[in-house]
Amino acid sequence: MASIFTKIINGEIPCHKVAETDDFLAFLDINPNAWGHTLCIPKKEVDRLFDLDEDTYNGLMSFSRKVALAIEKVVSCNRVGVAVVGLEVPHAHVHLIPIDSMTDMDFKNNKARSQKEFAALASEIASQF
Numbered sequence: 138m139a140s141i142f143t144k145i146i147n148g149e150i151p152c153h154k155v156a157e158t159d160d161f162l163a164f165l166d167i168n169p170n171a172w173g174h175t176l177c178i179p180k181k182e183v184d185r186l187f188d189l190d191e192d193t194y195n196g197l198m199s200f201s202r203k204v205a206l207a208i209e210k211v212v213s214c215n216r217v218g219v220a221v222v223g224l225e226v227p228h229a230h231v232h233l234i235p236i237d238s239m240t241d242m243d244f245k246n247n248k249a250r251s252q253k254e255f256a257a258l259a260s261e262i263a264s265q266f
């Protein structure tokens with residue numbers, strides 16, 4: 138069965154898109170640890186990050202870097218933290234989380250706001266990508 142992220146790639150489930158290339162997609166996390174929390178995924182569905190072929194892995198990291206630089210231009214933060222977990226969604230993804238302290242990395246946080254605010258933030262980051 139297709140992962141929820143493959144459904145997002147195929148447009149079957151909506152997302153607040155931040156950036157897209159032929160091979161990768163970035164969108165806002167629906168349940169952000171901190172405001173601006175973004176997920177970067179390969180369009181190729183592979184569960185574990187380190188099972189990606191080397192080109193896709195390197196491409197995902199390079200794409201994530203560009204997205205992080207765009208996030209930093211829009212979201213006030215000390216830096217963008219990076220996490221890879223994958224226990225909830227079995228489709229490799231990089232969490233980019235704007236942080237001022239370690240508590241901003243906490244997956245128990247819920248910094249969600251209205252759909253309107255998500256849409257506005259996604260479009261601002263997209264304009265810097």
Ligand code: AMP
Nearest residue numbers: 141165166167168221222223224225226
């Ligand atoms: P994990 O697999 O543990 O790395 O976490 C998966 C992440 O995906 C969590 O931070 C969720 O909030 C996020 N997530 C799950 N479904 C969606 C969705 N439909 N749109 C955006 N983010 C999602």
